[in-house]
């Protein structure tokens with residue numbers, strides 16, 4: 525059903541892992557074939573620090589396998605990462621933290637169609653949730669970061685987001701906050717405060733932000749009445765007539781409703797002169813020394829943002845293609861799409877029903893669906909069963925973040 529060529533952007537760590545498994549099987553498979561393979565390939569689940577519960581519907585062995593060996597999770601590191609994530613002093617004018625845009629009161633997103641950074645500057649993209657982001661094969665709507673560690677370095681210095689001059693300035697700022705030095709020493713020893721240790725601590729915290737235990741998970745675990753008859757019809761449509769499953773993939777070992785691939789469903793296609801935008805982006809990219817920072821700026825800037833995956837691959841077929849997002853907690857994270865252009869779930873369903881937005885790069889999987897009003901309502905009911913009880917519950921105990929400057 526997916527008429528895309530295979531993505532070239534498979535992150536190294538995954539392919540390396542697969543190769544290691546293959547090598548292992550070849551090397552010892554005949555000798556110790558009775559041993560379960562998993563015991564040798566994934567670190568033991570006990571590596572998850574105490575106090576972190578893997579929720580129903582999320583396989584614990586997948587969680588364990590996704591924790592990088594060079595950034596093990598410890599309670600102290602997680603706590604340090606949590607403090608950094610909520611610390612507005614990491615932004616140029618001390619008004620914006622990671623949590624400003626990934627607010628626990630709104631399922632680690634905001635209600636703004638596009639994110640707003642320091643000095644009320646508008647970016648061109650909607651903030652995705654951080655829940656389950658540890659499972660993303662690539663980070664960002666266009667996949668320009670290969671890990672959570674790499675991802676977290678972007679917003680700190682993006683001029684529209686937290687606006688620090690460069691990573692040295694971030695390190696200097698963290699060093700100027702006296703309470704951090706002993707904490708970094710306790711967690712990272714003599715390495716102390718560097719941009720990499722800042723990123724590692726934040727990523728370790730993010731890996732504790734898991735979302736499962738939704739009515740759908742209980743339904744799949746055998747509780748036949750966990751979701752309504754309407755939602756069950758919606759799940760059938762999701763798998764059938766509505767064709768959603770072809771990109772929003774679900775299976776027990778990757779239960780996140782995404783194929784982690786990039787598709788042009790037409791959201792970016794309205795009123796855009798892609799040829800001119802692509803030419804401008806290529807000119808800027810070719811003339812610039814700091815490729816990473818330049819990419820990050822182009823990605824969040826009105827106009828070039830809409831090029832999507834093209835900015836990274838420079839393949840014309842990737843123009844207007846964005847990463848398939850998870851649909852977990854989707855009821856809580858309106859508005860929708862990479863630019864926040866659809867207000868409600870029904871609006872998003874209507875967008876698909878009409879066959880997206882025609883454009884030369886429209887994904888082959890997108891076509892007119894001719895759903896009835898009742899079918900659309902069933903699909904929306906189904907999408908609402910993907911809301912985690914834990915995430916919804918935690919939201920009720922949170923005050924929204926403010927932009928009052930930190931002292």
Ligand code: HEC
Nearest residue numbers: 622625639640641649650651652657663664665676679685
């Ligand atoms: C001004 C708002 C803003 C701030 C501040 C911000 N983010 Fe984001 N975040 C966004 C937006 C918008 C995106 C999507 C950008 C893109 O795809 O190009 C994003 C993407 C992400 C992603 C990728 C999720 C995915 O599904 O691909 C993660 C993880 C993340 N942010 C974590 C952080 C961390 C950690 C910080 C602090 C160091 C932070 N963010 C600061 C708005 C913000």
Ligand code: HEC
Nearest residue numbers: 766768771787791846847848849860861862872876887889
């Ligand atoms: C061809 C692949 C594909 C198919 C088929 C598909 N989607 Fe998507 N979906 C995507 C991509 C890619 C995005 C992000 C697009 C963007 O923002 O430019 C997305 C975004 C969404 C969003 C917004 C998520 C968010 O966090 O903002 C919702 C809701 C959604 N899809 C639901 C559905 C439903 C329901 C169906 C079936 C009717 C469906 N999708 C079919 C690929 C697909």
